[in-house]
Amino acid sequence: MTPENETPEGDEPDALPPEESGADEGAEDAAEALPQGPTRCGFVALIGEPNAGKSTLLNRMVGAKVSIVTHKVQTTRTRIRGVALEGASQIVFVDTPGLFRPRRRLDRAMVAAAWTGADDADVICLLVEAHRGITEGVEEILKALDERVRKAPVALLINKIDRVRPEALLTLAQALNERRDFARTFMISAEKGQGCDDLKRWLAAQVPVGPWHYPEDQIADLPLRVIAAEFTREKLTQRLHQELPYQLTVETEAWEDRKDGSTVIRQIVYVGREGHRGIVLGKKGETIKAVGSAARADLRAFLDRDVHLFLEVKVRPEWENERERYDQMGLDFDGRKGR
Ligand SMILES: Nc1nc2c(ncn2[C@@H]2O[C@H](COP(=O)(O)OP(=O)(O)OP(=O)(O)O)[C@@H](O)[C@H]2O)c(=O)[nH]1
């Protein structure tokens, strides 16, 4: 990944003129995609209850799978930045862990990371699930928004509109707008795409004028080894039941890009108990084998190269209380702030 703050062209892309924006590479139809007017760049935080569809939306906006998605709550554990372009705007979407009432240390670190994402954003998008409406969790988030967000505009995104009848949407939008003065309300389906183009165009106009933070072809700002570990955690979460997905973590231990064009990745799955190790391995190692091949397929697509993935499962009873594990995830051990 390319370091942050590296600009797409030279030192002063402040008002990136079209002829310096990569058009000179050749293709005539590239002219159509040239940024119009001064460049813009800013951070858009996606917040909401667990499972609201934040990561699904980030991936749609970026156009690639950057953040993992499962049908279970509390999938995302840290802030994940995905970069999207719209006209002359570079929009840095910040996916955050869901906001919920934390119980354990890991929960506290996750919720702190989510709020840090919101505090640092130019625009905040609050996702509310259309079919669930104003839950207790949504109420709490609205209250917290009132208390801590004063400057940044907050847009309301009613997500999963494919799951409800249109009449219900208007009532929900009205009720939420009575509760808070949102900068805009969008009805979207992050999964199916409805409303997402409008949302992206609007956000592109909201982010401040300024140079792009990332090179034109960068889509994520997260170390590759973390993305790789996340892909494996997604597959584990999809296959394991009850509390187990919440009681494990995955770390990339070794990464080797070989001359033959392939990459060798070694990862460790940390679990809290011996019994959990057996479940993660599965009968004759079937579960871990299936997880490995599904994760490898995602990694191949993401890296666009052949991948050899080796997974090891280790019992580490205290992993949730080890600072090192949080550092690896980009979380603050003390739950004060995120990355
Ligand atoms: N029907 C429908 N399902 C959706 C939509 N958007 C997301 N989902 C599903 O909702 C579930 C949760 O999606 P995620 O993107 O992981 O949600 P999240 O807000 O990132 O969840 P956490 O990381 O746990 O906070 C997944 O099963 C998605 O496929 C949508 O527009 N319509």
Ligand SMILES: [Mg+2]
């Ligand atoms: Mg998520």
